[in-house]
Amino acid sequence: MPFNVVEDASTGSDSDYSSTWISWFLSSKGNEYFCEVDEDFILDRFNLTGLNNEVANYSQALDLITDSLDEDIQDELRGSLDVQARLLYGLIHARWIVTARGLQKMLEKYKRADFGRCPRVLCASQPLLPVGLTDIPYEKSVKLYCGRCEDLYSPKSSRHGSIDGAYFGTTFPHLLFLVYPTLLPSKDPETSMHVTGKETNTLGDSRNRRRLREEPEAVTEGGGEGISTASVAMKAERYRPRIYGFQINEIAKLQRWQEAVRDRQIARLEALEEKNP
Numbered sequence: 001m002p003f004n005v006v007e008d009a010s011t012g013s014d015s016d017y018s019s020t021w022i023s024w025f026l027s028s029k030g031n032e033y034f035c036e037v038d039e040d041f042i043l044d045r046f047n048l049t050g051l052n053n054e055v056a057n058y059s060q061a062l063d064l065i066t067d068s069l070d071e072d073i074q075d076e077l078r079g080s081l082d083v084q085a086r087l088l089y090g091l092i093h094a095r096w097i098v099t100a101r102g103l104q105k106m107l108e109k110y111k112r113a114d115f116g117r118c119p120r121v122l123c124a125s126q127p128l129l130p131v132g133l134t135d136i137p138y139e140k141s142v143k144l145y146c147g148r149c150e151d152l153y154s155p156k157s158s159r160h161g162s163i164d165g166a167y168f169g170t171t172f173p174h175l176l177f178l179v180y181p182t183l184l185p186s187k188d189p190e191t192s193m194h195v196t197g198k199e200t201n202t203l204g205d206s207r208n209r210r211r212l213r214e215e216p217e218a219v220t221e222g223g224g225e226g227i228s229t230a231s232v233a234m235k236a237e238r239y240r241p242r243i244y245g246f247q248i249n250e251i252a253k254l255q256r257w258q259e260a261v262r263d264r265q266i267a268r269l270e271a272l273e274e275k276n277p
């Protein structure tokens with residue numbers, strides 16, 4: 001059928017918007033947080049390592065999301081397969097959005113504020129980013145992270161509120177800001193109130209960031225003066241951003257340590273070379 005060939009060859013035009021399982025999934029109401037995972041990524045089995053243990057009827061679910069499911073099976077299993085296919089797509093999605101291409105796709109959605117905006121007045125409508133509190137499915141629903149106040153919010157709509165957080169994972173928003181540091185909003189409420197654009201000077205910005213990153217440490221160490229119930233409660237609630245399970249502070253510490261080791265190594269080599277030219 002030449003018609004099919006034309007359809008397969010087209011790239012995301014309106015006419016084929018519901019011709020594939022993925023485009024149907026993305027256009028379904030409530031799935032607005034998800035981005036399109038490149039087919040190449042799904043077809044590379046290396047990227048899916050281990051997911052066969054997480055999803056029942058794995059190979060059929062995979063066939064369904066890649067539109068290669070056998071027509072005969074389709075009717076019998078369709079109902080339960082659909083649930084498995086959504087789970088599989090979600091878990092693939094979590095892996096995809098921390099790749100360079102996936103980060104880019106989510107960046108476009110972030111710029112359009114597809115995930116909503118921070119409700120805090122001082123955050124000046126800062127766009128939010130989805131995040132999981134765990135990478136294990138069926139545990140916690142998705143939350144929204146504000147890069148400005150570093151707090152978490154629940155999605156406004158119940159459709160979004162019931163999405164599994166594992167489909168976005170614990171690393172994604174923090175990796176996005178690490179890869180695109182210029183996107184990191186200014187933490188100074190005064191700047192955020194007076195400056196509407198993102199053109200704050202970068203030097204002041206990074207100085208600011210450093211100060212804010214060090215704040216939590218100062219709080220835990222200097223607990224001497226008047227511990228109020230409120231501050232204890234705030235400590236308990238405080239969200240700790242993580243990248244692949246490492247707290248961002250720890251990553252910074254680890255990097256400083258690695259650099260110190262490297263510098264010492266270089267100094268030692270230079271000393272050796274001086275001795276034996």
Ligand SMILES: [Zn+2]
Nearest residue numbers: 118123146149
């Ligand atoms: Zn905020």
